[in-house]
Amino acid sequence: DTGVSQNPRHKITKRGQNVTFRCDPISEHNRLYWYRQTLGQGPEFLTYFQNEAQLEKSRLLSDRFSAERPKGSFSTLEIQRTEQGDSAMYLCASSLVGQKNSPLHFGNGTRLTVT
Amino acid sequence: GQQLNQSPQSMFIQEGEDVSMNCTSSSIFNTWLWYKQDPGEGPVLLIALYKAGELTSNGRLTAQFGITRKDSFLNISASIPSDVGIYFCAGQPQGSARQLTFGSGTQLTVLP
Numbered sequence: 753d754t755g756v757s758q759n760p761r762h763k764i765t766k767r768g769q770n771v772t773f774r775c776d777p778i779s780e781h782n783r784l785y786w787y788r789q790t791l792g793q794g795p796e797f798l799t800y801f802q803n804e805a806q807l808e809k810s811r812l813l814s815d816r817f818s819a820e821r822p823k824g825s826f827s828t829l830e831i832q833r834t835e836q837g838d839s840a841m842y843l844c845a846s847s848l849v850g851q852k853n854s855p856l857h858f859g860n861g862t863r864l865t866v867t
Numbered sequence: 868g869q870q871l872n873q874s875p876q877s878m879f880i881q882e883g884e885d886v887s888m889n890c891t892s893s894s895i896f897n898t899w900l901w902y903k904q905d906p907g908e909g910p911v912l913l914i915a916l917y918k919a920g921e922l923t924s925n926g927r928l929t930a931q932f933g934i935t936r937k938d939s940f941l942n943i944s945a946s947i948p949s950d951v952g953i954y955f956c957a958g959q960p961q962g963s964a965r966q967l968t969f970g971s972g973t974q975l976t977v978l979p
Contacts, residue, residue: 756909758909785966792971792972793971793972794871794873794955794957794969794970794971794972795910795955795967795969796969797966797967797968800966808966810966843909843910845909855898855900855912855915856900856912856967857912858902858909858910858911858912859909860907860908860909861908861909863907
């Protein structure tokens with residue numbers, strides 16, 4: 753169990769540019785979540801996948817954001833035309849559905865800074 | 868937005884002291900989780916609670932799922948310097964089997 757892995761750890765971009773983050777969940781986990789965390793706040797839910805299907809999206813996920821999990825394993829989160837308000841830590845988590853108790857396990861996040 | 872009220876926002880304690888923090892919600896939660904987050908890292912799961920009234924320990928940490936299902940507390944006994952960090956409660960609302968709602972965190976500082 754290598755844990756949830758996220759890349760890159762840090763990303764600095766200029767306003768208007770597109771960025772893409774990657775998440776590799778714990779290998780046998782079939783659910784994958786994306787959260788966003790701003791300074792001084794707890795993580796806020798963005799979206800989640802069960803296998804390759806995206807089953808829920810938060811209202812926080814504007815149409816500039818898109819997430820994919822094409823083969824039900826790793827996932828990508830893309831932000832188009834970044835804005836300064838997109839600056840945050842983007843956290844990925846995974847869990848296993850089917851076990852009675854399967855809490856979310858988080859990666860170390862990608863910190864995005866939009867200048 | 869956030870639906871959980873977590874308190875206190877911050878705590879300064881002496882090494883060796885016990886600590887208590889809690890979360891309350893206006894709605895019923897099916898699951899309560901407690902996480903710890905260090906700077907620049909993701910939240911790490913400390914304790915998971917699945918039944919009302921459940922009391923669970925993990926070393927020096929003890930957490931309880933309130934009987935009303937609208938609150939939970941976390942106690943840390945005999946604090947040590949490595950307990951420093953931000954502690955988050957998280958709950959899974961009734962009717963939502965998928966997403967967690969997080970509190971705004973308790974920043975714990977342990978003074979030597």
